[in-house]
Each structure stands twice: as structure tokens, then as C-alpha cells.
Amino acid sequence: MEKTINITLKIWRQKGPKAQGGFQTYKLDKVSTDCSFLEMLDILNEQLINKGEEPIAFDHDCREGICGMCSLYINGHPHGPDTQVTTCQLHMRKFKDGETITIEPWRSAGFPVIRDLMVDRGAYDKIIQAGGYVNVNTGGVPDANSTPISKIDADEAMDSASCIGCGACAAACKNGSAMLFVSAKVSQLALLPQGRVEAAARAKAMVAKMDEVGFGNCTNTRQCEAECPKGISISNIARLNREFLKATLKS
Numbered sequence: 622m623e624k625t626i627n628i629t630l631k632i633w634r635q636k637g638p639k640a641q642g643g644f645q646t647y648k649l650d651k652v653s654t655d656c657s658f659l660e661m662l663d664i665l666n667e668q669l670i671n672k673g674e675e676p677i678a679f680d681h682d683c684r685e686g687i688c689g690m691c692s693l694y695i696n697g698h699p700h701g702p703d704t705q706v707t708t709c710q711l712h713m714r715k716f717k718d719g720e721t722i723t724i725e726p727w728r729s730a731g732f733p734v735i736r737d738l739m740v741d742r743g744a745y746d747k748i749i750q751a752g753g754y755v756n757v758n759t760g761g762v763p764d765a766n767s768t769p770i771s772k773i774d775a776d777e778a779m780d781s782a783s784c785i786g787c788g789a790c791a792a793a794c795k796n797g798s799a800m801l802f803v804s805a806k807v808s809q810l811a812l813l814p815q816g817r818v819e820a821a822a823r824a825k826a827m828v829a830k831m832d833e834v835g836f837g838n839c840t841n842t843r844q845c846e847a848e849c850p851k852g853i854s855i856s857n858i859a860r861l862n863r864e865f866l867k868a869t870l871k872s
Contacts, residue, residue, distance in 0.1 A: 625651040626718040630665065632677055633725045635734050642734065644723075654714040659702060660692060661713055678737040684709040686850065689787030693738055694725040699789035699848045707787065707850045727792040730835040731799060737831060743836040745786045745802060751830035752823035753806040755815050774812045781808035783851045790845035790853075796837030801845040803827050804861035805853050811864055821868035828865055 627650045635642030643691065645831030652661055659681055666676035679766075680690040691708035701711040716722060732740040772803035782805075790801035807824055816823070839858060845856045 624654045625671060626654060626713065626720075627718065628652055628661075628713075628716060628719070629721040631721060632738070634677070634737055635726075637736060638733055652713055656713045657684070657709060658693070658695070658711040658713065659709050661717070674687065678735075678739050680739050681709060682843075682857070686710045687785065689785035692727050692729060692732075692742070692787055692792070694792060696801065697721055698741075699727070699792045700850050705850055705852050707785075710850075727786070727788050729791045729797040730792055730837075731797060732788055740788075742786075742788050745788065745799070745835055746838070748799065748803060748827050748830045749786075749806065752819070752826035753810070753819055755810060766799075775835045778809050778812040778842055781805045781853065781857055784849075784853050785807075785851060787850060789848050789850060791836055793844045794837065794839075795842060795844070795846035796840060797835075798839045798845070798857050799831050799836040800839035800861065801849065801853055801855065803831050804855075804857035807861045807864060808857040811860065819872055820823060824864035824867045825872070826859060827863070867871075 627648070630647045630649065632647060633642055633643045647665055649661065649665055652664065656664070656679050659679075661675060662679060669676050672759045680692060680800075682688045682690045684691070686707040686709060689707065693700065693708045695708070695711070700706060701706045701715065703715050705710050726738045727740045728733070729744075731744040732742055735741050784802060784805035786802060788802070791797055791799045807827060810823065811820050841855070841858075843855055847855065
């Protein structure tokens with residue numbers, strides 16, 4: 622037999638970037654615990670539209686935990702109370718019957734609110750554009766075995782590359798720091814020979830852009846690591862600091 626719950630939702634509503642925002646309360650009855658969190662919001666929006674009210678704006682795309690667009694702050698946690706999942710992978714069985722659920726947009730200077738629960742995450746794109754790529758002429762495609770890479774380095778690079786750039790790290794950080802995101806993108810390239818050529822310039826450029834677009838400094842509280850849906854390690858931040866220090870000394 623399908624299990625259902627009754628819930629109360631306190632949702633942040635804001636008509637635009639410069640508008641005054643505030644919480645509004647909604648009640649939903651008989652919500653299936655098999656629903657994903659975003660499906661529950663779809664049900665709420667259907668009810669609002671049927672009443673002639675404005676639906677709640679929230680970001681979503683793949684709904685498979687890949688794109689990172691489903692960026693919601695739920696009961697004080699980026700992506701909700703479950704660990705290492707995005708909002709679209711969070712299910713209503715994680716909540717209790719009669720529970721009040723508070724839903725907010727990302728809270729960070731680098732992520733200004735567009736409308737309701739949607740934020741502008743373009744700052745992350747600007748950081749990637751500053752240096753999160755390999756720009757050297759590598760010539761023809763080399764044989765896969767001609768550039769030996771240790772399994773440890775390859776595994777670490779792949780783990781770092783699993784970052785989806787959702788912004789949960791910055792939203793969780795009390796300083797609004799994007800260091801975990803930047804360090805993951807630096808690490809995935811710095812660990813591989815193709816990325817070593819531009820390592821110094823990359824670290825300096827990406828950190829400079831991170832500061833420019835309004836993110837704070839890292840004070841190693843590890844909240845970013847705890848809330849990251851992909852389990853990115855803060856060991857990447859130590860690597861970024863080393864890369865940045867070497868780049869500074871060289872210049």
C-alpha cells in the first residue's frame with residue numbers, strides 16, 4: 622500500500638533580484654513518499670496554477686543528479702537532509718508526516734536571486750572561463766599508452782572531475798567560499814600531464830576570478846565537504862593552495 626504524508630511548506634518567494642522577498646506557507650496533503658522532492662514541488666505548482674496563482678520558480682533540468690541545477694536549500698541543508706544526493710534525487714520518504722519543510726534559494730553573494738528559488742550561478746561559469754580548461758596545442762591524438770599516468774593520480778583526477786558545479790559548497794560555507802569548486806576544477810587538470818603546462822596560470826586566474834565575482838575566503842570549516850552531493854574532498858583545497866603558492870613565487 623502506498624504511504625502518504627501531510628506536510629507544510631515554508632517557501633521563499635521573491636518576484637525579482639531587487640524585489641523584497643519573504644516566506645509563504647503552503648500545505649500539501651497525501652503526498653506519496655515515493656515522490657521526489659521536485660515532483661512534490663510540481664504537484665504544488667499544479668495546485669497553484671489551478672487556483673490562478675503564480676507558480677513557484679525553481680531550477681531543474683536532468684533530474685538525474687548530473688547537471689546540478691536543482692539547487693535548493695532545504696531545512697538548513699543544501700540539497701536537503703540526505704547525504705551525497707542532489708535535490709532531484711531526494712525523496713519524500715526522508716520527511717515525516719506533519720513536518721514543516723523550509724525551502725530557500727542558495728544564500729551567497731556570488732549567487733544573486735533571479736526569482737523565488739532560482740539563483741544566477743553564472744559566477745561559476747566565469748571562473749571556468751578564467752582557466753578551467755587545457756589550452757595548449759597537443760598536436761595529433763597520442764596513443765593512449767604513450768603518456769603513463771599512475772592509477773592514484775588518475776583516480777584522484779576522476780574524483781575531482783565528478784564535481785557538477787551545483788554551488789552547494791558555497792551555499793553551505795559561512796563565508797560563501799567557492800574554494801571546493803575551484804580546487805576540484807584545478808585538481809582534475811593539475812594531476813594530469815596535459816594540465817601541468819598551464820597549472821600556474823590556471824590557479825592564479827581562477828582564484829582571482831573567484832575573488833572578483835564575490836565569493837568569500839576559506840577558513841577550513843569543512844561544511845562544503847559535508848554538504849557536497851558528490852563527496853568532493855577538501856584535500857583538493859590544499860592542492861589548490863600549493864598550486865597558487867607556486868604560481869605566486871614563480872611570478
